[in-house]
Amino acid sequence: MTLAPHGLDELLLIARDTALAAGALALQRRREGVEVAATKSTPIDIVTQADRDAEQLIRSLLAEARPNDGFLGEESGSGGGTSGLTWVVDPIDGTVNYLYGLPAWSVSVAVVEGDPDPLTWRGLAGCVVNPSTQEVFTASAGGGARLGEDEIRVNQGVALDRALIGTGFAYRLPDREPQIAVASEVLRRSRDLRRIGSAALDLCNVACGRYDAFYEWGLNAWDHAAGGLIAREAGAAVVGRDGAPGGRELLIAAAPGLAEELLQVVVEARPRS
Numbered sequence: 001m002t003l004a005p006h007g008l009d010e011l012l013l014i015a016r017d018t019a020l021a022a023g024a025l026a027l028q029r030r031r032e033g034v035e036v037a038a039t040k041s042t043p044i045d046i047v048t049q050a051d052r053d054a055e056q057l058i059r060s061l062l063a064e065a066r067p068n069d070g071f072l073g074e075e076s077g078s079g080g081g082t083s084g085l086t087w088v089v090d091p092i093d094g095t096v097n098y099l100y101g102l103p104a105w106s107v108s109v110a111v112v113e114g115d116p117d118p119l120t121w122r123g124l125a126g127c128v129v130n131p132s133t134q135e136v137f138t139a140s141a142g143g144g145a146r147l148g149e150d151e152i153r154v155n156q157g158v159a160l161d162r163a164l165i166g167t168g169f170a171y172r173l174p175d176r177e178p179q180i181a182v183a184s185e186v187l188r189r190s191r192d193l194r195r196i197g198s199a200a201l202d203l204c205n206v207a208c209g210r211y212d213a214f215y216e217w218g219l220n221a222w223d224h225a226a227g228g229l230i231a232r233e234a235g236a237a238v239v240g241r242d243g244a245p246g247g248r249e250l251l252i253a254a255a256p257g258l259a260e261e262l263l264q265v266v267v268e269a270r271p272r273s
Contacts, residue, residue: 008124008125008140008142008143009140011125014125015110015125015126015138015226016109016129018062019058019127019136020127020136021058022055022091023106023131024131025050025053025057026053026091026092026105027131029053034048034050034099035049036099037052040171041172042173046095048092050098051074052075052091054091055073055074055075055089058089058091058107059071059073059076062087066085069081069086069087070083070116071089073089073091073222074089074090078116084114085111085113086111086112086116086121087110087111088116088226089222090106090107090222092105092106094196094197094198094201096197097196097197103130103133104132104198105130105132105197105198106201107128108226108227109126110123110124110225110229111123111124118221118228118245118246118247119247123141123228123229123232124140125138125229126138126227126229126230127226128200128203128226128227130201135147135148137204137208137227138230139207139226140229141229142233144234145207145233147204147207147208152234153209153234154207154212154231154234154235154236154255155212156255157257158213158258159261160262161190163254163262164191164212165186165193165212165214165215166194166195166196166205166206166215167179167183167193167194167216168197175218177271182266199214199227200223200226201227202227203224203227203253204227204231206234206236206254207227207231207236208234212255213253213254213255213259213262214251214253215253216251219247224238224246224251228246228253231253236255237256239251239259239263241263250263
């Protein structure tokens with residue numbers, strides 16, 4: 001399937017409007033007060049009712065606008081479609097930040113062509129909204145990336161020892177041990193390391209030059225579907241191991257030269273299981 005530019009424009013508008021609507025709802029729920037509704041993989045991997053409400057709103061808006069498309073969401077799972085397109089959604093990325101009132105959480109809405117698998121899909125359009133700051137990041141395939149109306153680009157020509165790098169950590173405590181080892185080595189080799197708790201915002205931070213690079217493993221499809229497209233359209237290489245696209249096994253985003261350098265450090269520093 002090859003979409004005409006006006007088709008991509010329509011998909012991007014739907015992604016943007018849907019993310020903004022869900023962000024407004026989540027922000028309203030945050031002001032009303034937030035409680036943990038459930039836990040998932042571990043007791044510290046939480047879900048709030050706002051996560052569920054926001055995803056329900058997103059799903060209903062997308063079903064109305066694009067009834068033949070598939071859906072994959074963090075909270076409500078997947079639904080098949082007949083169009084060959086799938087919407088990949090994280091209603092609140094950074095739920096722990098959301099619970100504590102930290103302003104680093106986001107709504108992520110992307111549409112991809114093909115199976116909803118980061119190793120094979122083609123990202124078409126995506127939007128990441130930070131409701132706390134009212135920042136709106138968008139991108140479409142071949143159309144560049146924007147923060148609001150302004151085009152954004154990754155930082156170029158930065159060596160690893162001068163790079164500010166973002167990362168994240170797993171909810172399962174045993175999975176953190178190798179991540180700690182890698183973070184220690186990255187800290188020794190770079191300018192500094194940041195962990196803000198929202199992979200979607202981390203990728204947007206790379207896209208607009210607030211970070212030089214980002215790396216993490218264990219990410220789900222909805223964590224990076226929109227942010228990864230935004231970073232790529234801003235000029236980043238978004239890669240995994242052995243030439244694979246970035247995905248659950250590993251995702252690195254940075255200008256191509258820095259991405260290659262960081263990939264080597266992360267792979268070599270990660271303990272063998």
